[in-house]
Structure formats: C-alpha cells, structure tokens
Amino acid sequence: MVNKSKILSDLSKMAVDAMGTFSGLKKEVETIVSLKVNKVINKMNLVKRDEFEVLKKLVQKLVEENEKLRQKKTSKKKTSKVIRKKVKAKKSIKK
Numbered sequence: 001m002v003n004k005s006k007i008l009s010d011l012s013k014m015a016v017d018a019m020g021t022f023s024g025l026k027k028e029v030e031t032i033v034s035l036k037v038n039k040v041i042n043k044m045n046l047v048k049r050d051e052f053e054v055l056k057k058l059v060q061k062l063v064e065e066n067e068k069l070r071q072k073k074t075s076k077k078k079t080s081k082v083i084r085k086k087v088k089a090k091k092s093i094k095k
Helices: 001-043 049-094
Strands: none
Touching: none
8 A cells, every 4th residue: 555655656746747847848838939930020020019000190190181281272272262253353343
C-alpha cells in the first residue's frame, strides 16, 4: 500500500511539474508568435488603429469644411445673380 501511494505521489508530482513546464512553454510560444506577427505587420507597412482613427476624424472635418465652402460659393453666386438682375433692371428703367 505504501508502495502504491508513493507511486501515486510521484505521478502527481510529475503531472504538476509537467503542467508548470507546459505553462512556461505556452507563454514562450505566444511570445514568439506575437513577435513574428508584429514583424510581418511592420513589413507590410500597415497603419495602426489609433493612427487610422485620427486620420479618419481629420478627413471628416475637411469634408465638412469643404461642404460649407461649397454652400458659401453657391450662395454668393445666387446673390451676385440677383444683384446683376437688379442692376440690369435699373439700367433698363433709366433708359
């Protein structure tokens, strides 16, 4: 009986040691894979998410400003057309 419990104790100790080893191995593999992925991403010259978000906001602001400028331009054209019509009307009345 003592012999069986010693064998079970040794087996349990080996299992615990193996789990610790596999845990360390898992962390090592994760680190290696992470480094490889980052290396590939850097070679591909991809943009990081935060940089993309900043650029996206900047482009949205520029689009809004562009639209405002277009609206101003069209309203100025309309205003100048109305003024020209009024000037022509006054000239034709004076003649």
